[in-house]
Amino acid sequence: MRSVAFYLLLIPALPGMLIGQEVGGQDSAPAVIPVAAKERLARLLPEPSEVGASRTGERKFFTSDLYKYIDGGADVYLDYGLVAMVHQGYQASSADVTLDIYNMGAQSNAFGIYAAESSPDYHFLPVGSEGYGSNEILNFFQDEFYVKLSAFSDKEKTGVVLERFAQAVSRRIGPPGAMPEFLSLFPAQNLVSHSCKFVKKSPLGHDFLAPAIMAVYAWGERQTSLIISKAPDAKGAVQKVGQLRDYFGRSDRVVPQPGLALGAFLGSNQSEGEAVFFASGSYVILCLNPPPRPESFLKSVVERLAEKGDKLSF
DSSP states (O other), X not given: OOOOXXXXXXXXXXXXXXXXXXXXXXXXXXXXXXXXXXXXXXXXXXXXXXXXXXXXXXXXXXXXXXXXXXXXXXXXXXHTTOOEEEEEEEEETTEEEEEEEEEOSSHHHHHHHHHHTOOTTSOEESSSSEEEEOSSEEEEEETTEXXXXXXXXXXXXXXXXXXXXXXXXXXXXXXXXXXXXXGGGSOOTTBOTTOOEEESSOGGGOGGGOSEEEEEEEETTEEEEEEEEEOSSHHHHHHHHHHHHHHHHTTSOOEEOTTTSTTOEEEEETTTEEEEEEEETTEEEEEESOXXXXXXXXXXXXXXXXXXXXXXXX
């Protein structure tokens, strides 16, 4: 049976795997960090007394020169709209703690990079809008910020230390806040918890599908992936459907499926397997590995878009 969950989780992170391909080139002068953004990031760093630690090393800021800190992994942050980040080390008892705070410019971008680096099988935590962690790392997003913590100690478990730091940063950001509103476009029934994604560039490797939100659904052992792509208007959505027809038609046949939804098509290829796709207003619905008898599922998606789609954006 084809499983698409891993494929969808991998796609947003692909740019970060391309070493030496950062936007603007490594020899370009870094963008200037706005003064207000730099000061805001600095204020989010906990005072040593808040977390029972001392600072180690110098505070460092990065923007388009993030490759100097994350060699080969900066592209994905830049693609999601990185404004600037701050790095600071701490010593807490016997633990070496690293704190990185990324200002992503908007909540959608912060959620996008956070979700790109998470998986439904992680251990999720009630910190910020949402977080996940282990004994060595703790990552969360809140408002336009993506916060990453790591700790190392050869004498003690560091999970409690990381949570102390995370809560201190979260308090400095402000109220925890809710998840992005556009996630309510996904019908709740059979939705795999923590599988939702926001992809700003090249969903599934297709530039024309950007931007899009994605989620995984499960019917027993069968997994279905739902991609909702936003177009400027209804005409743009129809054009995207035409591009999907061309794409699937190059390797297999595409047939109309009016019984599934108005203007729906069924296509397949070796990469995505079977796919149903159609336009609904200014949105394109793409369903990979659709469930048995998918009519009711697709209807619920269309109804959710009709109810909320005009009020939300991503």
